[in-house]
Amino acid sequence: MASRPHTPRRLRRTLLAALVTASVAVPTAGAARPAAVPAPAPAPLGPLAPATAATLAARYAATTDAIRAAERTAADYGDRTRAAALHAMADRTRHFLSFDGRDGGRSAEVVGDLARAERIAVLVPGSDTALDSRRFRTGAVALQRELGDRAAVVAWLGYRTPATASAAALTPGRAAEAAPELSGFITELRAAKSTARLALLCHSYGSVVCATAAPGLPVDDIVLYGSPGTGAGSAADLHTDATVWAGRGGSDWIACVPHISVPLPFGELGFGTDPLAPEFGARAFDAGPGGHSDYLLPGSVPLRNLARIVEGRDPADA
Structure with a gap:
């Protein structure tokens, strides 16, 4: 007899079992990680504020020296x-x-003219970055x-991201380590701009x-896309004055991850409520038909809508 295809309920049970099985590996996952290539400690950086062409040039020169x-x-x-x-x-x-x-490396790269920028997007990546x-x-x-002149994007890689196929990606430990670094960076950036x-x-x-x-972070918008959950039960639980947005591509495999805690x-194992669930309370935006790695593809629906949010405009077709 031919086997039946998995129903959504059976798929969720299968994934839940996989999550629990993977959780056993958490205490030993760190030990399996290969040693990072050594690097010297970078020199202390000068103040960023205000973010003029001169202060930024000095900051960029110092970080280039550290990279070399x-x-x-x-x-x-x-x-x-x-x-x-x-x-490179x-x-x-x-x-x-x-x-x-x-320790594998941390960086914050600026794309665009930050000194002249009136709109700034800070990208925070997920696993395997x-x-x-x-x-x-x-x-x-x-x-x-997509944003054009008077806009800058900061690619913030300020933490040790987990591997997608690892127990660390199923628990909030790496996020707890990263959050103070992100908060400090955003606070400095807000003071400078x-x-x-x-x-x-x-x-x-x-x-x-x-x-x-998120609590108290001085930003105008927090956009969650391709999210497995946040660890919070609702947008209100983030304790932020920012507008909270959520979007997910139609072919994104993250939709199959059980929203459990x-x-x-x-x-904790898992991240709880789906940010797209009505009870979470985020503003939904159309993220198009793409997959988990397609949100910033040139010409795509999610790229256009993310740009509109950064600009302070409503996304299209939300």
Whole structure:
């Protein structure tokens, strides 16, 4: 007899069992991670505020020096792939507000003219994003082009992202580590650009990071897309004055992840309420028919709508 295809209920049970099975690996997941390529500690950075052309030039020069130092260390270590990636990052056309090559690497890259920007989007990525992740930077470039002049996009990689196929991606631990870093960065950016419209765009596991950092964060919008949940039961639980948005592509596999929150000895498993559920209370926007990695594709529905939100306009066809 031919087997029946999985019903949504059976699929949810299967995924739930997989989540619980994966949770057993949490205490040992860190031990399996390969050692990061060594890098020197970056020099302390000068103040960013106000974000004039002169202060930004000084900041960009300091971070480029740090990237080049990390490149030399990676080359001496024998990791040509990492050295090549760092060499590309040190190109004079690229600009970073922060960089630290240790522990896998942290960075905040600016696309556009931040000194003149009246609208700023900060991208917070999800799982499997690293210093050499081309898709992350490509998405930032596409968004800035959609926004045009007087807009800047900051690709913020300020935390050690979990691997998609890992137990760390199912629990809030990495988000708890990242949230103070994101909060500090946004606070500094707001002080430097006090009159600019500032939006926080949070993809996948990045939405857990943003939700954890959200209380009191000085941003105008928090956008959750491709989100597995946030760990909060509702937008009100984020304790933010920002407008909270949610969107998900029609082919995004994240829709199949059960929206559960199971207490375990080491913490919670899962992230609770679906941000698109009416009871969560976010404003929904049309994220098109695409998949989990398609939100910032040039010409796409979600890219256009994300740009409209950053600009302070209503998205189309929400």
